[in-house]
Amino acid sequence: MGLVIATCSGKGGVGKSMFSVNTAIALEKEGKKVLLIDMDAGMRCLDLLLGVNEKLVFDVFDAISGKQLEDCLLRISEEKELYLLAAPSTKVQIDKEKWEQFIKYISEKFDVVIIDFPAGNDVSLLYCLPYDAQIICVANPDAVSVRDASAIGSLLLKGNKKPKLVINKYNYYFIKGNTFSNLDDIINETGMQLLGIVPFSEGLEYAFCTGDFKIKGREKRAFRRIAKRLDGKSIPLPKLKKI
Ligand SMILES: Nc1ncnc2c1ncn2[C@@H]1O[C@H](COP(=O)(O)OP(=O)(O)OP(=O)(O)O)[C@@H](O)[C@H]1O
Ligand SMILES: [Mg+2]
Known part of the structure; x- marks a missing residue:
């Protein structure tokens, strides 16, 4: 069974989709066959970001409802083992039993499945994920985002889920002298184990605006570290000034 990863956040716009796309690309580079699922029904974005919106006919809701998987999958490029199941264009009601079965079925077919959820406190579909799924709460280093992450963390704990934290839009010089003067404060406030830190960059x-995700430098290294940790490797945090 492949690794199932799901993103969530309390506050919107913190970078869940950014995390999902770049982590998927980094894991594909590690030799994995990766499926991205956009669960932001009505507000889909991954098809546009990855440049396959023109090819979109069937979406993840069709796949869950029994449509042939091959007809719903969008391959991101012929050279890459990277696929997308787009979100429906309007809000839909997903049957929890069917969702649970679908995730089990799909995780047999891919090494990694990354599910990009919308922001907010509806965690009902996250509760239904397999017990070993990695739930990633993305937060920015500001008071509002951290408080909302903490609220989501509490909700997930009620369903016996233990999310890990990714701090996105990190800036060493900005965080100093701010509400959170160091990372430990953020980790304590959310009560989550830190998976990784992504710089504000x-x-x-540019990648988000152009769809050209050939990132370099610090940001590339940040996602490579995250991908390796998700793959079970022990990769230390670099010096915070270098992130
Ligand atoms: N590390 C970063 N550095 C700079 N800009 C970033 C970073 N991460 C995300 N952004 C920008 O923040 C905005 C929101 O990103 P994104 O859509 O990934 O967030 P989201 O959490 O998925 O939002 P939503 O809640 O609407 O689904 C985008 O304009 C993106 O370019
Ligand atoms: Mg998003």
Whole structure:
């Protein structure tokens, strides 16, 4: 069975989709066959970001409802083992039993499945993920985002899920002298184990605007570390000034 990873956040716009795409690309580079699932029904974005929106006919809801998987999958490029199941264009009600079965079925077919959920406190589909799924809560190093991450963490704990934390849009010089003067404060406030830190970066903003995800430098190294940790390797945090 492949690794199932799911993103969540309390506050919107913190970088869940950014995390999902770059982590998928980094894991594909590690030799994995990766499936991205966009669960932001009505507000889908991964098809556009990855440049396959013109090819989109069937979405993840069709696949869950029994449509042939091959007809719903969008391959991101012929050279890459990277696939997408797009979100429906409107809000839909997903049957929890069917969802649970679908995730089990799909995780047999891919090495890694990354599910990009919308922001907010509806965690009902996250509760249904397999017990060993990695739930990643993305937060920015600001008071609002951290408080909302903490709220989501509490909700997930009620369903026996233990999310890990990714701090995105990190800037060493900005965080100093801010509400959170160090990382330990953020980790304590959310009560989550830290999976990784991604810098605030123009390169990532450029990638998001252009769909050209050939990132370099600090941001590339940040996602490579995260991918390796998700793959079970022990990779230490670099010096915070270098992130
Ligand atoms: N590390 C980063 N550095 C700079 N900009 C970033 C970074 N991460 C995300 N962004 C920018 O933040 C914005 C929101 O990112 P993204 O759509 O990934 O967030 P999200 O959490 O998925 O949002 P939503 O809650 O709407 O689904 C985008 O404009 C993106 O370019
Ligand atoms: Mg998103």
